[in-house]
Amino acid sequence: MYILKRLFYMIFVLIGVSILMFTLVRVIPGDPIALALGPHADKEDVERMRREMALDKTLPVQYWYFIQGVKSGRLGMSLIEKRDVMEVIKEKFPATLELVLVAIILSLILAIPLGVTSAIYRGGWWDQINRLIALFGVSFPHFWSGLMFQLIFGSLLALTPLTGRIGGTPPQYITGFFLLDSLITLNWNTFKDCFIHIIGPAIILSLGPLANITRLIRANMIDESSKDYIIVSKATGMSSLIIHYKYMLRNAFSSSLTTIGFLIPLMLGSAFVVEKVFAWPGMARFGADAIIANDFNGVVGVTLVICLAFVGINLVIDILHEVLDPRIKLKK
Amino acid sequence: MKKEPLLKASGITVSFYTIDGTSRVLNNVRLEINEGEVVGLVGETGSGKSVMAKLILGILPIPPARVISGEILFKGYDLLKASPDKREVLKEKMAYIPQDPTASLNPVFPIGTIFIDSIIWKQSGRSKSKFFLNRYIKKNRKEAAELAISLLKRVEIADPDKILYKYPFQLSGGMRQRVLLAMALIGSPELLIADEPTTALDVTIQKRILQLLQQKVKEENLSSLYITHDLGVARLLCDRIYVMYAGTIMESGDTKSLLENPYHPYTKGLIRAIPKLTGEDFDGIPGQAPNYLEFPPGCRFQARCLEKISLCARKEPELIEVEIGRFIACHHYQAR
Amino acid sequence: MNETKSLKMREGLVRNWLRFSKNYLAMAGLFFLILIAVLAILAPWIAPYPNDAKLGVNFQKALLPPSKDHIFGTDEAGRDIFSRLLFGARISLMLAVIVLGIAFSIGVPLGIIAGYYGGAVDQIIMRITDVFSSIPALVMAMAVCVLLKPSLENSMIAIALVWWRSFCRLAYGETLHLKQEEYVTVSRSLGASSFYIMFREILPNMTSSLLVKVTLDAGYAILVGTSISYLGAGASPPTPEWGIMVAEGRHYLPESWWASLFPGLAIFLTVLSFNLLGDGLRDFFDVKVE
Numbered sequence: 001m002y003i004l005k006r007l008f009y010m011i012f013v014l015i016g017v018s019i020l021m022f023t024l025v026r027v028i029p030g031d032p033i034a035l036a037l038g039p040h041a042d043k044e045d046v047e048r049m050r051r052e053m054a055l056d057k058t059l060p061v062q063y064w065y066f067i068q069g070v071k072s073g074r075l076g077m078s079l080i081e082k083r084d085v086m087e088v089i090k091e092k093f094p095a096t097l098e099l100v101l102v103a104i105i106l107s108l109i110l111a112i113p114l115g116v117t118s119a120i121y122r123g124g125w126w127d128q129i130n131r132l133i134a135l136f137g138v139s140f141p142h143f144w145s146g147l148m149f150q151l152i153f154g155s156l157l158a159l160t161p162l163t164g165r166i167g168g169t170p171p172q173y174i175t176g177f178f179l180l181d182s183l184i185t186l187n188w189n190t191f192k193d194c195f196i197h198i199i200g201p202a203i204i205l206s207l208g209p210l211a212n213i214t215r216l217i218r219a220n221m222i223d224e225s226s227k228d229y230i231i232v233s234k235a236t237g238m239s240s241l242i243i244h245y246k247y248m249l250r251n252a253f254s255s256s257l258t259t260i261g262f263l264i265p266l267m268l269g270s271a272f273v274v275e276k277v278f279a280w281p282g283m284a285r286f287g288a289d290a291i292i293a294n295d296f297n298g299v300v301g302v303t304l305v306i307c308l309a310f311v312g313i314n315l316v317i318d319i320l321h322e323v324l325d326p327r328i329k330l331k332k
Numbered sequence: 333m334k335k336e337p338l339l340k341a342s343g344i345t346v347s348f349y350t351i352d353g354t355s356r357v358l359n360n361v362r363l364e365i366n367e368g369e370v371v372g373l374v375g376e377t378g379s380g381k382s383v384m385a386k387l388i389l390g391i392l393p394i395p396p397a398r399v400i401s402g403e404i405l406f407k408g409y410d411l412l413k414a415s416p417d418k419r420e421v422l423k424e425k426m427a428y429i430p431q432d433p434t435a436s437l438n439p440v441f442p443i444g445t446i447f448i449d450s451i452i453w454k455q456s457g458r459s460k461s462k463f464f465l466n467r468y469i470k471k472n473r474k475e476a477a478e479l480a481i482s483l484l485k486r487v488e489i490a491d492p493d494k495i496l497y498k499y500p501f502q503l504s505g506g507m508r509q510r511v512l513l514a515m516a517l518i519g520s521p522e523l524l525i526a527d528e529p530t531t532a533l534d535v536t537i538q539k540r541i542l543q544l545l546q547q548k549v550k551e552e553n554l555s556s557l558y559i560t561h562d563l564g565v566a567r568l569l570c571d572r573i574y575v576m577y578a579g580t581i582m583e584s585g586d587t588k589s590l591l592e593n594p595y596h597p598y599t600k601g602l603i604r605a606i607p608k609l610t611g612e613d614f615d616g617i618p619g620q621a622p623n624y625l626e627f628p629p630g631c632r633f634q635a636r637c638l639e640k641i642s643l644c645a646r647k648e649p650e651l652i653e654v655e656i657g658r659f660i661a662c663h664h665y666q667a668r
Numbered sequence: 669m670n671e672t673k674s675l676k677m678r679e680g681l682v683r684n685w686l687r688f689s690k691n692y693l694a695m696a697g698l699f700f701l702i703l704i705a706v707l708a709i710l711a712p713w714i715a716p717y718p719n720d721a722k723l724g725v726n727f728q729k730a731l732l733p734p735s736k737d738h739i740f741g742t743d744e745a746g747r748d749i750f751s752r753l754l755f756g757a758r759i760s761l762m763l764a765v766i767v768l769g770i771a772f773s774i775g776v777p778l779g780i781i782a783g784y785y786g787g788a789v790d791q792i793i794m795r796i797t798d799v800f801s802s803i804p805a806l807v808m809a810m811a812v813c814v815l816l817k818p819s820l821e822n823s824m825i826a827i828a829l830v831w832w833r834s835f836c837r838l839a840y841g842e843t844l845h846l847k848q849e850e851y852v853t854v855s856r857s858l859g860a861s862s863f864y865i866m867f868r869e870i871l872p873n874m875t876s877s878l879l880v881k882v883t884l885d886a887g888y889a890i891l892v893g894t895s896i897s898y899l900g901a902g903a904s905p906p907t908p909e910w911g912i913m914v915a916e917g918r919h920y921l922p923e924s925w926w927a928s929l930f931p932g933l934a935i936f937l938t939v940l941s942f943n944l945l946g947d948g949l950r951d952f953f954d955v956k957v958e
Binding site: 268 | 803901947
């Protein structure tokens with residue numbers, strides 16, 4: 001029953017967003033087609049394109065065509081890629097997803113121990129340093145930190161490549177995630193290649209969430225430590241390691257989940273910049289290019305995918321909440 | 333020859349430092365628990381009894397609290413000066429039953445998990461590596477589960493094997509308290525500290541739990557510190573009683589003589605305040621709870637005392653043994 | 669009567685200030701912010717090469733490394749980077765003020781109204797906010813900005829239009845919480861109008877959380893603003909905006925590293941200062957509430 005309600009809500013939001021973006025991109029002053037085709041385009045060509053893209057019809061009619069297109073898996077023609085947006089997204093989305101996932105995993109792996117230890121040694125020098133690092137982490141403009149990374153690790157130390165997703169040939173296509181695919185096919189060289197390409201953008205992308213999650217976990221752990229059941233465990237001489245990492249972390253993490261979930265769409269936004277800086281061939285870079293070039297189908301398509309991701313993540317978080325907190329599952 | 337008490341606290345003074353000021357929540361407290369004894373710590377809410385308990389258990393948050401002076405000798409070691417490791421070892425010999433059973437069980441784990449963790453931890457002799465090894469061996473888990481079941485039987489829980497798989501919210505208040513009591517018995521503790529364990533329960537369950545408590549204490553030959561604001565309960569369970577007000581011990585002695593023949597004005601007031609079944613009018617104690625931030629010099633009870641004299645405002649009375657085993661802190665009894 | 673009241677207020681302020689000033693990080697943030705603001709305001713007078721901010725071009729001096737004449741070096745058109753940074757500070761700070769001003773004025777009243785009235789009004793306002801919230805700020809701001817025609821002013825409007833949603837959310841949550849308070853019920857029973865309650869009783873009690881949010885968001889708005897310009901949808905040359913300065917300097921890496929490093933550093937330090945201050949404010953109000 002609950003899931004049904006959530007699904008309904010999901011659809012509502014998706015429709016809302018699609019209408020919003022759809023209208024937005026089409027009420028622009030100026031002529032995007034002329035811009036896209038360049039100043040030397042034939043007037044007839046421009047008219048033809050306009051008719052092809054149904055831009056000569058009224059807005060609701062356009063929207064209708066759009067929905068029909070979506071039903072058959074088409075999102076409209078992209079002006080900059082000269083093919084259907086759905087195709088473009090299918091091709092580029094895995095790259096972005098891989099990047100974001102690696103970044104999230106990176107931030108979680110670091111943030112949880114940092115957050116827990118900051119809470120345990122609250123007020124101490126470690127806590128203060130972490131706090132400072134957290135504040136630093138959210139202050140970096142991604143385009144600048146990306147640039148600095150490329151400067152230092154790419155140029156100066158020549159440890160990582162400057163741009164791109166891979167140097168040699170990509171691994172055999174199984175999941176679309178280069179790292180996974182190269183592992184599955186036991187292609188160690190390709191894996192190293194992919195890894196060294198992804199590590200730069202992933203680190204830059206993970207700085208913000210790392211900072212946020214660390215502070216969040218710390219705050220939630222501190223809240224947990226004053227809970228009665230934790231005090232009882234401490235009083236009866238239970239090992240503090242177990243108390244911290246098993247008893248407290250469980251609840252602290254579960255309380256952080258919602259916020260962590262909201263970080264992912266934020267990361268998708270930052271990915272627009274990071275992918276540009278590192279020339280990462282992902283959906284976000286396409287999105288950035290599409291916006292600049294007034295490729296409205298591209299813009300709408302990318303936005304819808306992001307929105308879908310956002311709503312999907314909310315669903316996943318709800319499920320995770322159930323798993324981590326048996327009260328929710330059993331009380332229903 | 334009289335044996336050394338199991339727990340001997342003397343001169344305990346603890347202050348809390350907060351933004352609003354410093355408050356001395358424990359004022360030169362003196363407490364003794366002998367082996368096999370049930371000692372009651374009686375006082376109003378906010379009198380500092382929980383602070384004392386937490387201090388003994390080592391769970392008092394040290395900033396903002398600070399121990400100004402005193403020592404607590406437990407089995408010969410000063411708890412306040414012992415190294416953290418030694419403290420942890422000593423903690424094993426203490427058991428704690430808290431006030432609110434609902435808040436005292438981690439809601440996201442089944443009862444069995446907490447039990448087994450506790451049992452295996454104690455069995456592994458507090459070694460982290462041994463714990464991790466043992467925890468995941470099926471045989472150990474089974475043994476621990478069996479031990480847990482036998483403990484649960486001892487606190488008279490029905491179907492103990494099913495209980496292990498349940499979550500706290502699936503049990504009633506009384507059952508939760510029993511579970512906590514069973515967990516307290518793990519590792520054969522020597523000292524049980526119970527902080528108003530029946531306050532959060534229904535009246536009907538209270539009696540049953542109290543009886544259970546009494547039984548277990550006798551059976552296991554536990555020494556016990558029972559904290560309560562209810563003199564009636566204290567009379568039922570305790571061999572000796574300490575009466576505390578505003579962080580100070582006002583009177584202490586064995587239950588019978590203290591309740592039948594109270595000396596301190598506060599104790600007298602408490603006894604008067606117990607509603608009697610004969611329907612007589614009962615008096616309260618005039619005044620309100622004190623403000624710990626600003627204590628006037630002299631006796632801490634003077635503002636509400638019916639037998640106040642001028643000396644009370646000038647000098648704080650010492651805790652003096654006026655008869656064998658009877659201690660009073662009141663100027664009316666200082667001369668003897 | 670009034671004297672004692674204002675005396676007490678001043679006492680309270682002094683005491684709060686003393687407590688707040690113990691937070692070194694926050695004080696550092698505050699100090700830097702004041703410094704940047706002062707530098708920005710005085711830019712036309714203290715910049716060594718004020719012409720470089722707009723049109724001063726001198727290709728002979730292109731891409732000089734940092735030196736005594738040019739503390740931060742020159743860019744590809746021979747303009748003094750330090751002077752441009754000073755003028756860039758004006759732009760970014762102005763952006764923060766305008767964006768937050770607009771977003772605040774739209775979002776907060778909407779949120780309070782939604783929270784106070786509940787029911788259909790609540791649903792409508794909050795659902796619209798939800799729809800707007802599903803798109804990351806940067807993405808939507810960029811889209812709107814490009815739609816309007818890429819320029820600095822439009823980027824500010826775009827960001828403001830995107831920003832109101834989080835103010836709405838915050839005000840909504842706080843209103844839900846605050847309308848349960850006793851003084852609201854008392855006022856209502858005394859016959860106060862809804863408008864009065866909303867804006868004279870509920871709103872003042874949110875000031876602490878609103879203040880924290882405004883401070884932290886100022887930094888974030890500057891990040892979004894400079895990102896939009898970096899990507900080419902905002903300010904355009906020769907405006908000395910920090911974002912496009914980094915973008916322009918990018919072409920000349922790694923040899924002329926100063927062209928991109930210093931503008932980015934300026935962004936970083938400014939945002940950091942806002943964050944330090946905001947974080948300190950959050951801690952300060954947190955303890956008080958407890």
